[in-house]
Amino acid sequence: MPACVPTSPECGPTPPRPIEGVFAERTYLWAAVLTAAAIGAMVWAALKPGDGPGSTVAVRTQAALSDAADWFRRGPVDGHPDWEHAARQVHDADPDRGAALMLSYGCGACHAIPGVVGARGSVGPDLAGFAGRAYVAGVLPNEPDGLVRWLMNPPVHSPNTAMPDLGVSETEARDMAAYLYTLRGG
């Protein structure tokens, strides 16, 4: 027997259609949830920049993406930060601030530095595993005092170096040195 057209009279009254599946049963709820989520996302994103949670999330996301990029380039072990080692080397310094300063001074234009956002330069040496190097720039023994003095004014120690004197203060240099001593392994 050929199937009848549902709207034609010979089919008789259409039986009530059963509601099947979670989505069909809760359609209006899903629609309301999706719409509320979309509007909520817009309101959240429009919160005043810098004050809202968006700033923190954006900064963390950027750092996590940068770390992931480092991981893909170097593998999981190389350049793993060792905060305790840094603390033993440079007392009363702030390695986190050191990493932020290296971003601000543009160190990443010449050096690849694990954990510093966007630092992928290949003009100067890769600083992964810096804590294990014997010499700074081949001229000063790699110990905290020497590294701090180097960062403050490289050309004094190596007249032909391409690394400029960037006007780094001693406090800033100590923070940067503390961060560099977190870079072990590799």
Next chain:
Amino acid sequence: METDNTLPGPESALDIFGSQSALARSGVGADLALDLTVAMTVAFGLIFIGVMALVWFAWRRDQPAGSWWVWSGGILLPLVSIIAVMAGSTAVLVASTRPAPDAIKIDVTGYQFWWDVVYDPNGAAVRDANELVLPAGRPVTLRLRASDVIHSFWIPSIAGKMDMIPGRTNTLTVTARETGRFRGQCAEFCGLSHPRMAFEVVVMEPGAFDAWLAGIEGEARDAARPELLAGRDVFVDYGCPACHEIRGVAEGGRLGPDLTRVGARGSLGAGMWRMNQGNLAGWIADVGDMKPGAKMPSYNHLSGPELRAVSAYLASLK
């Protein structure tokens, strides 16, 4: 909008979260665009909820729907709502591109991958690059051109975008509402470094803008120390003036950005890196790494002291 003033170099939009967001609106065009977006989102959200309610209702019904539903919900409703959206967006487009007769004029030309900026093109014609300074509350007519391929000029926080097409001059009148630093971005794929083609936008009080414009006219700051003089010599000796102009030192190079006040800009490499000597040195030595596809060659044959001197000189040009 104050940033940590202990950081080296000038303030930069790179340090301000939300400086490139159409949701953090600070200009007349961005206001209109965001209002339209919110209105459309709410309207279509309501329509979506209504349609879902009807779907639910239809599942529960015994009888199939009559043709009235098909005509009204399937044809009339989309027609009316699409016409309403069309009218709304056309009104916004007209309102946000309306020319203002007393507007200040600024020429902006897109290159792969940077922006040439000329203030007051019919008068003093002061050339700068990769940074746009606007007066708050005064309309500015931007004459947008492209030198090589199609680019698109967009400052999300201030106005809508406008394409820059070779051989054409498109105009866009923008009015910034609040002072501060913002970031613009090329919004049309233009080659390998398209995502690295951005720029700084500084909005000043009108009085400060006039003073600033008068201040950048004229020649570059003198090289005040022996190292800076050596850097200026490196700049000239290595042929940089073939492409770059520094007014008062070497004029006529127009293939690359004007460097007369490069050290005062908020960022380097068309809105990509903080402006300081470290990034300048890395840029000169390895442009290809920092901006793939850029026409400038990497100057890694400079000696160490030459690189230090030229980067110090450029950073001093404020």
